[in-house]
Amino acid sequence: MTASAAVREARLWQRHAEMARLGATAKGGVNRQALSAEDVAARKLLASWAQARGFAVSTDAIGNLFVRRAGEQHDAAPVMTGSHMDSQPTGGRFDGIYGVLAGFEVLEALEDAGIRTRRPLEVVAWMNEEGSRFPVGAMGSAVFAGRLALDKALAVRDPKGTTVAAALAETMAAAPVARRARIGGPVAAYVEAHIEQGPRLEADCRTIGVVTGIQGSRRYAVEVTGEEAHAGTTPRAARKDALSAAVAVVAALETLMEDPTDTVRFTVGRFEVFPGSPNTVPGRVYFTIDFRHPDQAVLEARGGRIAAVAAAHARGCTVSVSQLTDVPPTVFAPSIVDLVRDCTAGLGLPYMDMPSGAGHDAMHIATLCPAGMIFVPCERGISHNEAENATPADLAAGCRVLADALTTLANR
Amino acid sequence: MTASAAVREARLWQRHAEMARLGATAKGGVNRQALSAEDVAARKLLASWAQARGFAVSTDAIGNLFVRRAGEQHDAAPVMTGSHMDSQPTGGRFDGIYGVLAGFEVLEALEDAGIRTRRPLEVVAWMNEEGSRFPVGAMGSAVFAGRLALDKALAVRDPKGTTVAAALAETMAAAPVARRARIGGPVAAYVEAHIEQGPRLEADCRTIGVVTGIQGSRRYAVEVTGEEAHAGTTPRAARKDALSAAVAVVAALETLMEDPTDTVRFTVGRFEVFPGSPNTVPGRVYFTIDFRHPDQAVLEARGGRIAAVAAAHARGCTVSVSQLTDVPPTVFAPSIVDLVRDCTAGLGLPYMDMPSGAGHDAMHIATLCPAGMIFVPCERGISHNEAENATPADLAAGCRVLADALTTLANR
Numbered sequence: 015m016t017a018s019a020a021v022r023e024a025r026l027w028q029r030h031a032e033m034a035r036l037g038a039t040a041k042g043g044v045n046r047q048a049l050s051a052e053d054v055a056a057r058k059l060l061a062s063w064a065q066a067r068g069f070a071v072s073t074d075a076i077g078n079l080f081v082r083r084a085g086e087q088h089d090a091a092p093v094m095t096g097s098h099m100d101s102q103p104t105g106g107r108f109d110g111i112y113g114v115l116a117g118f119e120v121l122e123a124l125e126d127a128g129i130r131t132r133r134p135l136e137v138v139a140w141m142n143e144e145g146s147r148f149p150v151g152a153m154g155s156a157v158f159a160g161r162l163a164l165d166k167a168l169a170v171r172d173p174k175g176t177t178v179a180a181a182l183a184e185t186m187a188a189a190p191v192a193r194r195a196r197i198g199g200p201v202a203a204y205v206e207a208h209i210e211q212g213p214r215l216e217a218d219c220r221t222i223g224v225v226t227g228i229q230g231s232r233r234y235a236v237e238v239t240g241e242e243a244h245a246g247t248t249p250r251a252a253r254k255d256a257l258s259a260a261v262a263v264v265a266a267l268e269t270l271m272e273d274p275t276d277t278v279r280f281t282v283g284r285f286e287v288f289p290g291s292p293n294t295v296p297g298r299v300y301f302t303i304d305f306r307h308p309d310q311a312v313l314e315a316r317g318g319r320i321a322a323v324a325a326a327h328a329r330g331c332t333v334s335v336s337q338l339t340d341v342p343p344t345v346f347a348p349s350i351v352d353l354v355r356d357c358t359a360g361l362g363l364p365y366m367d368m369p370s371g372a373g374h375d376a377m378h379i380a381t382l383c384p385a386g387m388i389f390v391p392c393e394r395g396i397s398h399n400e401a402e403n404a405t406p407a408d409l410a411a412g413c414r415v416l417a418d419a420l421t422t423l424a425n426r
Numbered sequence: 427m428t429a430s431a432a433v434r435e436a437r438l439w440q441r442h443a444e445m446a447r448l449g450a451t452a453k454g455g456v457n458r459q460a461l462s463a464e465d466v467a468a469r470k471l472l473a474s475w476a477q478a479r480g481f482a483v484s485t486d487a488i489g490n491l492f493v494r495r496a497g498e499q500h501d502a503a504p505v506m507t508g509s510h511m512d513s514q515p516t517g518g519r520f521d522g523i524y525g526v527l528a529g530f531e532v533l534e535a536l537e538d539a540g541i542r543t544r545r546p547l548e549v550v551a552w553m554n555e556e557g558s559r560f561p562v563g564a565m566g567s568a569v570f571a572g573r574l575a576l577d578k579a580l581a582v583r584d585p586k587g588t589t590v591a592a593a594l595a596e597t598m599a600a601a602p603v604a605r606r607a608r609i610g611g612p613v614a615a616y617v618e619a620h621i622e623q624g625p626r627l628e629a630d631c632r633t634i635g636v637v638t639g640i641q642g643s644r645r646y647a648v649e650v651t652g653e654e655a656h657a658g659t660t661p662r663a664a665r666k667d668a669l670s671a672a673v674a675v676v677a678a679l680e681t682l683m684e685d686p687t688d689t690v691r692f693t694v695g696r697f698e699v700f701p702g703s704p705n706t707v708p709g710r711v712y713f714t715i716d717f718r719h720p721d722q723a724v725l726e727a728r729g730g731r732i733a734a735v736a737a738a739h740a741r742g743c744t745v746s747v748s749q750l751t752d753v754p755p756t757v758f759a760p761s762i763v764d765l766v767r768d769c770t771a772g773l774g775l776p777y778m779d780m781p782s783g784a785g786h787d788a789m790h791i792a793t794l795c796p797a798g799m800i801f802v803p804c805e806r807g808i809s810h811n812e813a814e815n816a817t818p819a820d821l822a823a824g825c826r827v828l829a830d831a832l833t834t835l836a837n838r
Contacts, residue, residue: 146705243807244811245693245716246691248625281704283657284703285697287697292645295810297516399656400654
């Protein structure tokens with residue numbers, strides 16, 4: 015019996031339903047932000063499932079959670095899979111959690127089928143992939159890969175001023191598991207399953223996306239400072255209206271980011287106006303820019319012009335632009351991409367090669383070891399939304415590809 | 427001795443300093459929103475000063491606070507003066523509170539000089555003029571004047587869901603005073619002193635603004651509904667980006683409101699974006715419009731086009747516009763305007779006639795009785811701002827005009 019043949023669709027779907035209860039929203043989505051009470055509950059649930067199957071559970075100093083099925087060769091570098099359990103504030107039931115549960119299903123399938131592997135297999139739930147509570151995202155995998163210093167990550171604060179360190183200490187106290195001595199590899203290989211979070215697979219009627227890489231991304235914060243004034247008495251000529259300036263800046267940036275091929279991804283997702291009183295001219299606006307593209311040259315050319323374009327539309331206010339992140343495009347190892355494609359073809363599933371539009375933990379782990387990803391369709395491409403949806407059959411199909419790929423890698 | 431001669435500049439300034447401590451902000455301003463703990467403290471302080479001078483203190487069912495100096499004819503309709511003690515969230519030390527303290531100084535000056543008046547004189551602190559906690563503003567004076575139903579005002583909620591009724595009950599329990607049997611007049615006449623909140627008096631080197639009326643105003647709420655989506659994967663063509671649409675709507679409204687004479691006042695003061703996550707395309711934006719003009723025809727013509735202009739820039743989203751308020755321009759009674767001008771001239775103070783750019787409680791009281799206002803300069807015209815400033819000499823000058831005007835009216 016192959017590993018993929020032992021994958022149980024109903025069990026995988028049931029586990030999704032149980033996880034979706036933790037942070038469930040009225041509209042059918044999930045609010046399970048990193049290191050929240052809901053995240054604690056998810057960690058406890060995963061650990062309880064793991065313990066029931068005799069898998070070892072551990073965590074590291076940044077709160078990544080590991081479930082390990084031993085290999086015949088105990089000290090061999092493990093093959094890893096996984097994703098994240100945290101969600102957007104108004105997130106869906108599949109983003110991230112699918113990769114964790116698909117990985118766990120593979121471990122259970124191997125156990126059920128009595129299949130041993132040479133290398134250990136580890137499922138990991140990376141801490142804070144979304145970055146919606148603690149900026150920026152993919153934090154746990156970045157620290158694991160040595161791309162972000164542990165102390166820097168621990169010092170990050172949420173909007174209420176709580177540090178990652180403090181929230182992590184609370185989480186560990188509430189969901190205690192064994193602590194690993196150190197952070198990071200060696201890792202033999204890494205494969206992450208995820209919903210596509212875009213419309214292409216569904217539109218092309220493919221079940222599997224063989225992911226070739228991840229587009230690069232940059233995050234910016236823009237602060238516009240004007241002067242608060244009375245809305246009834248202050249003539250336009252005498253105003254330093256931060257909202258009016260910020261609107262002009264965003265409109266100009268939309269022009270800068272125009273792209274007939276619709277490949278540029280430009281989003282202003284957070285936009286806060288102070289003091290926020292209807293009859294006071296706003297004195298300050300803070301907003302974020304999320305800018306992504308598969309081509310590093312485009313990221314540099316257009317990203318490099320953001321500050322100048324913003325300054326040109328300041329309307330008497332002061333505009334400051336700071337670049338928060340700079341993630342170059344990722345190209346996955348051909349050995350993993352080829353293996354995922356072969357396993358998909360072997361199962362007779364319709365597939366397409368594609369880059370990932372979203373960032374994922376795999377982009378950091380790809381700097382440590384050969385890495386790749388498997389995408390499955392999600393309804394209308396909707397994600398980061400409570401309406402996010404996927405079918406049990408597609409989720410199981412991706413899990414079967416993952417099972418065969420991981421088993422092959424763990425015997426190499 | 428005249429009433430104006432008994433006005434004491436140092437005492438009036440000292441009272442401002444004491445009130446400014448209640449809700450004092452780090453930047454030297456005041457945060458004393460309606461029916462807050464800070465408002466309670468201000469009410470107790472004013473009542474304690476009144477009781478020390480033997481003036482009667484009372485309140486009505488909407489929380490307006492009255493300080494009464496008896497007249498020789500006890501049952502004559504009183505002459506009233508006053509303003510408000512609540513502030514913007516980041517407000518200044520003079521907006522509103524000056525009119526209350528100037529009125530109180532007049533009562534003390536008359537007491538000190540042993541001057542009796544035929545009619546009673548009442549200083550009133552109107553409840554919730556700013557409208558920044560409970561929308562909309564000038565609530566207490568509107569209810570007093572019968573322009574807003576008491577039960578409707580009591581049902582208004584703040585952003586946390588607390589009703590005016592509940593906050594008022596807490597305020598009354600914390601700062602108990604005698605309750606009036608009924609709301610409203612008769613009132614013989616009303617004069618309100620206020621800082622200009624604009625730059626004209628300072629620019630023209632005038633000490634007193636003889637206020638001829640108040641420009642009309644309209645408040646609108648705009649709700650833009652799009653669809654949340656993943657910032658990295660969703661092509662522009664597939665987005666319903668509520669922030670992008672709202673920015674286009676605001677820019678188009680700025681064009682609609684263009685005015686070479688710079689008389690139109692158009693302000694977007696509150697602007698909220700949901701869910702507010704940097705890597706999620708915003709699904710909803712809520713913003714307010716504050717639109718003012720002295721000419722009713724302009725208010726109707728441009729205000730009437732707001733919904734159509736907003737709908738034309740929806741970019742695939744749904745835009746709904748609701749009009750929250752419609753306050754027509756106010757023209758003050760010539761008898762009061764002339765009296766204020768005569769008293770000013772009699773004191774030898776430089777003055778100018780001017781309309782008010784800001785709304786004031788006087789606009790409601792002017793529907794009950796002859797009413798007018800006295801403006802004094804504020805530094806650089808800055809108001810609704812923690813940097814708001816005025817000089818002791820100007821404040822006292824306005825108080826002297828008020829003293830002579832009120833005394834004349836109270837003997838008519």
